Amino acid sequence: MAVTAVLTWQLAVNSALTWKQFGWSFLWSSTWDPVREVYGALPFIYGTAVSSGLALLLAVPIGVGCAIFLVELAPKRVAEICAFIIELLAAVPSVILGLMGIFVLVPVVRAVEPGLTAGLGWLPLFQGEPYGVGMLTAGLILSLMVLPYITVISREVLLAVPRSLKEAMLALGATRWETVMKVSLPYARPGIAGAVFLALGRALGETMAVTMVIGNTPQIKASLLAPGYSMASVIANELAEASSDEHLHSLIAIGLVLLGISLVVNAAARAMIGLLERRA
Amino acid sequence: MRNIFKAVVVVALAAHPAAAGVSTLNGAGATFPYPIYSKWFDDYNKVKPDLQINYQSIGSGGGIRQITARTVDFGATDAPMTDKQLFKVDGKLLHLPTVLGGVVPVYNLPGNGDLKFTGEILAGIFMGKIMRWNDPALQKENPDAKLPDMPITVVHRSDGSGTTYCFVDYLSKVSKEWDKKVGRAASVNWLTGLGAKGNEGVAGLVIQTPNSIGYVELVYAKQNNISYGAVKNASGKFVKAGVESIAAAAAGLKMPADFRVSITDSPNPGAYPISTYTWLLVYQKNPGEKGAVLREFLSWMLEEGQKRAAELGFSPLPADVKAMVAKAVQTVQ
Numbered sequence: 001m002a003v004t005a006v007l008t009w010q011l012a013v014n015s016a017l018t019w020k021q022f023g024w025s026f027l028w029s030s031t032w033d034p035v036r037e038v039y040g041a042l043p044f045i046y047g048t049a050v051s052s053g054l055a056l057l058l059a060v061p062i063g064v065g066c067a068i069f070l071v072e073l074a075p076k077r078v079a080e081i082c083a084f085i086i087e088l089l090a091a092v093p094s095v096i097l098g099l100m101g102i103f104v105l106v107p108v109v110r111a112v113e114p115g116l117t118a119g120l121g122w123l124p125l126f127q128g129e130p131y132g133v134g135m136l137t138a139g140l141i142l143s144l145m146v147l148p149y150i151t152v153i154s155r156e157v158l159l160a161v162p163r164s165l166k167e168a169m170l171a172l173g174a175t176r177w178e179t180v181m182k183v184s185l186p187y188a189r190p191g192i193a194g195a196v197f198l199a200l201g202r203a204l205g206e207t208m209a210v211t212m213v214i215g216n217t218p219q220i221k222a223s224l225l226a227p228g229y230s231m232a233s234v235i236a237n238e239l240a241e242a243s244s245d246e247h248l249h250s251l252i253a254i255g256l257v258l259l260g261i262s263l264v265v266n267a268a269a270r271a272m273i274g275l276l277e278r279r280a
Numbered sequence: 281m282r283n284i285f286k287a288v289v290v291v292a293l294a295a296h297p298a299a300a301g302v303s304t305l306n307g308a309g310a311t312f313p314y315p316i317y318s319k320w321f322d323d324y325n326k327v328k329p330d331l332q333i334n335y336q337s338i339g340s341g342g343g344i345r346q347i348t349a350r351t352v353d354f355g356a357t358d359a360p361m362t363d364k365q366l367f368k369v370d371g372k373l374l375h376l377p378t379v380l381g382g383v384v385p386v387y388n389l390p391g392n393g394d395l396k397f398t399g400e401i402l403a404g405i406f407m408g409k410i411m412r413w414n415d416p417a418l419q420k421e422n423p424d425a426k427l428p429d430m431p432i433t434v435v436h437r438s439d440g441s442g443t444t445y446c447f448v449d450y451l452s453k454v455s456k457e458w459d460k461k462v463g464r465a466a467s468v469n470w471l472t473g474l475g476a477k478g479n480e481g482v483a484g485l486v487i488q489t490p491n492s493i494g495y496v497e498l499v500y501a502k503q504n505n506i507s508y509g510a511v512k513n514a515s516g517k518f519v520k521a522g523v524e525s526i527a528a529a530a531a532g533l534k535m536p537a538d539f540r541v542s543i544t545d546s547p548n549p550g551a552y553p554i555s556t557y558t559w560l561l562v563y564q565k566n567p568g569e570k571g572a573v574l575r576e577f578l579s580w581m582l583e584e585g586q587k588r589a590a591e592l593g594f595s596p597l598p599a600d601v602k603a604m605v606a607k608a609v610q611t612v613q
Contacts, residue, residue, distance in 0.1 A: 032469060034440075034469070035468050102484060106488065132488070212481070216474065217473070239342075240339030240341060240439065241341035241440025241466040243340065243344050243345070243361075243362075
């Protein structure tokens, strides 16, 4: 608590210039021009939100699916080995994942993107040049990064579902699928929700891997193929060379916004888990 | 207990024979000259084993902030400090040029050797006005090249950097439109393209992406073996960057007394137009013995240090500038 308070205080003090100059409009203006000292955080907030959202969209179904497979279907030995490998994946440093993103994922995405544009180009989501780097790649790398969290925690909570409940369901003639859907998942829901929020927290703050593949362009484009920018990335990129006070304060202001969003996400997670537990 | 403590102190003192005088100098700043600076500090440590010089390459902006706050003994920057920045400095801060470097346009255009660019073409490409490789302006300068009918993927730096400053400073000089729409700074509001982190990031993305163009410091282009183009200089010649053509950009130009000068778009006939000095920032008055130690190092840098520049891809200072800097170094106390 105290640390968070001190952090917030420090960030607020060191971004005072920005708040004084731009006020709340800092949050929804979209120009970022260090030459003319005009700063707006919207493209970065948008980039962080979209890349993290995309990551969860991909990682939650796969992660929970993996967990179900490991708990309900896989032979015990296989499950244990798989779980161990997935836990190892969580320990891969993000800069390594970023490098993998640049050397493996980006060329693959660049090769796949023309197909996406040809097939789904009528959707604004899949229009534009196939650069390889961009929002889609950032979402993919983030989903890879948060997948182990979701899988490992979901597996733990699914393992904790009382055997008696499942056996009772099976004894009533339910299929395995019905047992998972009607007993295991509802029982494990608060834990899985916790895993998702933990993953979201990680995705929001992820810096290195995202910086390496997102394209670092402060713009808001509907297309997932277009390059974007995230809050953590712009701080990492520009802080070292920010020589004017206004620039420095604006970067710290973005840090404050990021901290605020993380706190809100955390609080929301608490509230939601509390709600789910009461219902369960 | 006390004896043990004494013994530790004695051992510590014995291990640091220079403890009485100055044993370390701390500096921070530009990343662009880091290869040559780290070599200098290393070599100087062999000449003067008692003195350890630490340098953190945290970027020019950070270097300027730290030397302004006097948390380091010297700073380093790739872009001269603005009057506004100097206004905040307490005491007289000297800009001392150390070496010269160049920024080159690198591209990935399979089947093409050396391309020729003009300032207007580069400004057009990086503003998103020239969008395809077979643009008439490019074809006019490169009649023999096989320019494909493909969109140009622009790659620029995402992090603030002296390399960017040098590049956009040049574009601001040759293109009014660039000056008005984008301007010059270590980070700018790019109108098009992808951002990549660091010289190595830009080099990497250009190597990977067909039909792309970016800009990196000459050293990185050579290290990564990427093709880089010749650029038309102010006297109308197409010049490729190299140790000589970068040095030629500085030769004979009028140097202001405070050394804050931009040498992009140099009028010299053999000059490579996207060249820049890089500076050390040193206070004229330093506490205690530090001034003398700094002065000694700077004098060594001007003589011995300069000889080591070319092997790392940097150009040494022209003789007249070297003499001026030597005079300024003597005022450091």
